[in-house]
Amino acid sequence: MSNDNLIVKAKRSKGDDGYKTFSVRIKEETVAKIDAVSSKTGRSRNELIGMFLEYAVDRCVVEGQE
Numbered sequence: 391m392s393n394d395n396l397i398v399k400a401k402r403s404k405g406d407d408g409y410k411t412f413s414v415r416i417k418e419e420t421v422a423k424i425d426a427v428s429s430k431t432g433r434s435r436n437e438l439i440g441m442f443l444e445y446a447v448d449r450c451v452v453e454g455q456e
Contacts, residue, residue, distance in 0.1 A: 416424075421435075424442075428435050 424435055424438055427433075427438055431438070433441075
């Protein structure tokens with residue numbers, strides 16, 4: 391006898407995937423540049439922004455900190 395049950399796994403709660411959603415304001419010129427890179431690479435705007443932020447935050451130097 392075959393098992394015809396539909397198995398539905400529980401969905402993780404929002405935020406459990408290690409990502410956080412928030413809004414930012416960006417100049418239209420910057421969005422256009424990101425969209426151009428997106429078109430050339432086939433990557434989403436969201437994916438690129440995440441990559442750009444990870445790159446920048448890892449290389450950020452704070453001056454004048456005591």
